[in-house]
Amino acid sequence: MDLNQRGGFASLFIYTKREMAKKIDEALVRKVAKLARLELSEDEIEEFTVQLSAILDYMEKMNELDTSNVEPLAHCLPISNRFRDDNVKASLGTEKTLANAPQRDGEFFKVPKILDEI
Amino acid sequence: MSCKELRDKIARGEVKSVAATEAVFGSIKKYEGTIGAYISTFEKQALAKAKEVDARIAAGKEVGRLAGVPVAIKDNMCTTFGATTCASKILENFHSPYNATVIEKLLAADAVIVGKTNMDEFAMGSSTENSGLKQTVNPWDTSRVPGGSSGGSAAAVAGRMCFAALGSDTGGSIRQPASLCGVVGLKPTYGRVSRYGLVAYGSSLDQIGPVTRTVSDCALMMNVIAGHDENDSTSVSEDIAPVCDYLARLDEPIDKLKIGVVPGLNAGSDSDVQKAIAEAIEVYKKLVAEVVEIEMPHFDYAIAAYYVIATAEASSNLARYDGVHYGHRTERPADYIEVYSKSRAEGFGKEVKRRIMLGTYALSSGYYDAYYLKALKVRNLIRGDFNNVFEKCDCIMMPVSPTTAFKLGEKIDDPLKMYLSDIYTIAANLAGVPGISIPCGFDENNLPIGLQILAPAFTEEKLLRIARMFEMQTDWHQKKPTMPK
Numbered sequence A: 001m002d003l004n005q006r007g008g009f010a011s012l013f014i015y016t017k018r019e020m021a022k023k024i025d026e027a028l029v030r031k032v033a034k035l036a037r038l039e040l041s042e043d044e045i046e047e048f049t050v051q052l053s054a055i056l057d058y059m060e061k062m063n064e065l066d067t068s069n070v071e072p073l074a075h076c077l078p079i080s081n082r083f084r085d086d087n088v089k090a091s092l093g094t095e096k097t098l099a100n101a102p103q104r105d106g107e108f109f110k111v112p113k114i115l116d117e118i
Numbered sequence B: 001m002s003c004k005e006l007r008d009k010i011a012r013g014e015v016k017s018v019a020a021t022e023a024v025f026g027s028i029k030k031y032e033g034t035i036g037a038y039i040s041t042f043e044k045q046a047l048a049k050a051k052e053v054d055a056r057i058a059a060g061k062e063v064g065r066l067a068g069v070p071v072a073i074k075d076n077m078c079t080t081f082g083a084t085t086c087a088s089k090i091l092e093n094f095h096s097p098y099n100a101t102v103i104e105k106l107l108a109a110d111a112v113i114v115g116k117t118n119m120d121e122f123a124m125g126s127s128t129e130n131s132g133l134k135q136t137v138n139p140w141d142t143s144r145v146p147g148g149s150s151g152g153s154a155a156a157v158a159g160r161m162c163f164a165a166l167g168s169d170t171g172g173s174i175r176q177p178a179s180l181c182g183v184v185g186l187k188p189t190y191g192r193v194s195r196y197g198l199v200a201y202g203s204s205l206d207q208i209g210p211v212t213r214t215v216s217d218c219a220l221m222m223n224v225i226a227g228h229d230e231n232d233s234t235s236v237s238e239d240i241a242p243v244c245d246y247l248a249r250l251d252e253p254i255d256k257l258k259i260g261v262v263p264g265l266n267a268g269s270d271s272d273v274q275k276a277i278a279e280a281i282e283v284y285k286k287l288v289a290e291v292v293e294i295e296m297p298h299f300d301y302a303i304a305a306y307y308v309i310a311t312a313e314a315s316s317n318l319a320r321y322d323g324v325h326y327g328h329r330t331e332r333p334a335d336y337i338e339v340y341s342k343s344r345a346e347g348f349g350k351e352v353k354r355r356i357m358l359g360t361y362a363l364s365s366g367y368y369d370a371y372y373l374k375a376l377k378v379r380n381l382i383r384g385d386f387n388n389v390f391e392k393c394d395c396i397m398m399p400v401s402p403t404t405a406f407k408l409g410e411k412i413d414d415p416l417k418m419y420l421s422d423i424y425t426i427a428a429n430l431a432g433v434p435g436i437s438i439p440c441g442f443d444e445n446n447l448p449i450g451l452q453i454l455a456p457a458f459t460e461e462k463l464l465r466i467a468r469m470f471e472m473q474t475d476w477h478q479k480k481p482t483m484p485k
Helices: A026-035 A042-064 A094-098 B003-011 B017-035 B043-058 B101-108 B151-158 B175-181 B215-225 B271-286 B299-320 B336-347 B350-363 B368-389 B415-420 B426-431 B460-473
Strands: B038-041 B070-074 B112-117 B164-169 B184-187 B207-212 B258-261 B290-293 B395-399 B435-442 B448-454
Touching: A026 A042, A026 B350, A042 B299, A042 B350, A042 B368, A042 B415, B003 B017, B003 B043, B003 B215, B017 B038, B017 B043, B017 B070, B017 B112, B038 B151, B043 B112, B070 B101, B070 B151, B101 B112, B101 B215, B112 B151, B151 B164, B151 B175, B151 B207, B164 B175, B164 B184, B164 B215, B175 B184, B175 B435, B175 B448, B184 B215, B184 B460, B207 B215, B215 B435, B215 B460, B258 B271, B271 B290, B271 B395, B271 B435, B271 B448, B271 B460, B299 B350, B299 B368, B299 B415, B299 B426, B350 B368, B368 B426, B395 B460, B435 B460, B448 B460
Parallel strands: B070 B112, B070 B164, B258 B290, B258 B395
Antiparallel strands: B038 B112, B164 B207, B184 B207, B184 B435, B395 B448, B435 B448
């Protein structure tokens, strides 16, 4: 990874490939994958451990800024919540709603059982 | 021919929409095998619509603002016809039960929708190489990427495989492919165009906009798609920011135009890109524009903040793909947990997994403050930069991309390097301001270069006029790629 290949990148790409403090190890990658309900292969775990460490290391750049007196900005809109009357409107209906179901059973979405035999 | 010219000719009965639509499908048949711009096309439906528009014109009836014009849409906008795949295996067979608001608007304007275009899976990427379904190449050089994530839309417009297209822009996904393919691309102000029916990636950043051959076509498309929508709670009320006729005064130059330029910022680009941007600014100077030097002290931090915020939002938005209600479900799950984890493992491509992981990490207990909250604060600083700068100038000019179209495969194995190529585009998404890319030259390999113009929120009318000033002085927008045999 050579991010400084273009000379004279002004201050833009001043990201030196310093010896990276490992932000994230394989155990943490496994934990995050579990939280995200994402089954990863051993290869992916290895690959993501390296890549996510590098990306998170780059994100440390934000710590150069003192933000102790800055409010977080979740969105940029000049609006606040708007309310409307609670009127009954037509909905999609059962057939349209179930049309994309991977499995259905009559008027229901079908999934594997989630409880053991009692 | 531009959409505007075509629409007027069709409306006057001089050209049949059927003929224009057939010509577009002729190009698609000729070039699609090489370019790969489309995930799906709708020839029968398009010709039927064209015929219906022609018949209404022959009968002397009123027709819409895009009457009979063949357009394409990015495949992350819901349509009741065809599939809405987001270029993902997880949605490969998803058929939306409703149309996105922009689709309803296009249809009401009598546009002829010819197909849905390829993209990076879930709009995550800068090269369209992350598509889970097919590869799109750049019409200017088929060994290179079209940019992304709206690469299919830009390639289709550049390759004359449609007259205009819709894209979506979360961190540059309209402007960057437009730049790399030599066409015009506008990311409107956040909240200007309804996101209802746009498959969500980074909800506080996503915005739909046009990809067109000319600035006038861009204005025409905005006339059709802009405006408040009660189905999108983040679409802005017209009391706050009224929509105007973007074509009405398009050819009127802006008096006493003040252009902001950040000294040193362009130095990060290829020398050909720097040269083209400098020459473009000279064109404006000759039109008596004044160039003012501005400072954007937090611009450097945009990539870091963006990739925290966008991935955090993505990890939350993409939690809905659970294999239960729609989308791919794994064949033989051992238990209900595997319905989720295996379906997602099989359905998502690598970049999507990477971003879900990054976002989940940034939002997880113990890391939330250090990454997510910090990024939101940095976002506020970046917006502050724009607010300060727009007190001194009408617009900011800079490159769209530090390089022209890169080779297929060049950056795909190095995600961080790919992320860094978004440096010039993502600040606009974080601040919610509009930005346009217009063709402004070519590099030594005859690859197109785009000029980016950024303007204050809800000033698209002025932004388009500024872009049009350049278009009236130059002929870059008329250059076409030599299409492969």
